[in-house]
């Protein structure tokens with residue numbers, strides 16, 4: 543009996559929906575499994591907005607992937623007919639010796655990304671010796687519109703979306719047997735992009751993924767100066783706490799000035815059962831920022847939200863075949879708190895790997911062999 547599906551995509555979140563969108567263009571018969579209808583609040587895409595930028599201080603090899611992502615977001619936005627990318631610009635603030643300031647300058651020089659020094663600071667209390675750089679071709683993506691666009695633009699003729707959770711999987715002679723909600727499916731190939739749940743589904747492989755809970759703050763303000771059009775997205779590297787980042791106010795998306803501290807956080811035992819209550823120490827991190835850099839907002843009302851990061855051992859993504867299943871099983875995980883902006887590119891890469899066995903996009907630095915797998 544031949545498999546019912548050419549491909550099963552496990553996880554229909556940030557990376558799974560674009561994978562389905564690209565798979566639909568190939569004519570493959572696809573099964574997409576996800577117990578939650580995206581967008582939702584359970585995994586890694588909660589919080590309404592995600593920053594997109596090109597001066598990549600984390601690793602300049604991401605820049606060619608970003609070029610592809612920018613192009614794809616623009617095409618998807620055009621086809622969907624609703625704004626996804628908000629080009630607000632992004633201000634980087636930090637000491638000249640900070641790894642962030644040095645990293646953005648390096649990426650900008652290497653890839654000729656427009657980046658301007660000495661722009662007005664956006665916060666009240668910035669040390670005189672710090673630098674402020676501005677990247678005009680940066681901004682944020684609207685998560686709701688982005689994920690809905692992929693769903694609506696995916697040709698459903700040969701794709702079945704099932705709101706089911708993969709429970710187990712195993713190789714069979716001509717593919718894989720998958721069990722979800724007590725139903726058995728057979729697929730010739732599989733793509734795993736189940737975010738924080740990937741570790742559990744692939745527990746036989748030591749991928750070294752670490753799941754942590756993150757906190758997002760929404761600071762109430764009625765001042766126009768924080769609104770989109772007048773205020774950019776921003777990164778501020780605090781020498782003792784780490785990287786704070788934030789967005790301008792857009793009342794159509796959600797009221798309040800959104801800000802957060804990008805931090806490792808406490809590892810979680812399970813992405814299904816974790817405490818959503820925000821701890822005093824997490825609230826203190828937000829108050830520290832406001833008191834230190836923007837005292838005008840230090841007494842503002844703050845709402846909090848939580849979201850999950852899935853870190854890889856070196857904070858870089860994992861995009862590759864699963865060891866032992868080259869050309870049959872592709873995985874995309876460990877997005878370490880910075881993956882959303884790459885979603886259409888990762889979707890395309892996954893389908894390239896499955897259909898052609900390789901991709902033209904440069905992903906060597908994201909392959910598993912860097913961990914000696």
Ligand SMILES: Cc1cc2nc3c(=O)[nH]c(=O)nc-3n(C[C@H](O)[C@H](O)[C@H](O)COP(=O)(O)OP(=O)(O)OC[C@H]3O[C@@H](n4cnc5c(N)ncnc54)[C@H](O)[C@@H]3O)c2cc1C
Pocket residue numbers: 552553554555556557558575576577578580584585586587588589591592593594706707708709735736737738739743756757758802849850851874875876877878879880881882883884
């Ligand atoms: C607070 C926060 C801020 C961030 N800020 C940024 C930013 O500014 N810019 C940026 O680029 N990135 C940012 N990120 C990172 C980005 O959002 C993530 O990298 C991205 O959402 C990860 O996508 P994913 O597909 O791996 O996970 P998800 O979007 O969570 O998708 C995983 C899916 O798998 C499904 N699933 C779970 N179990 C199963 C199962 N058994 N069977 C089938 N499906 C299953 C889940 O329901 C879910 O839909 C941020 C993340 C957080 C938490």
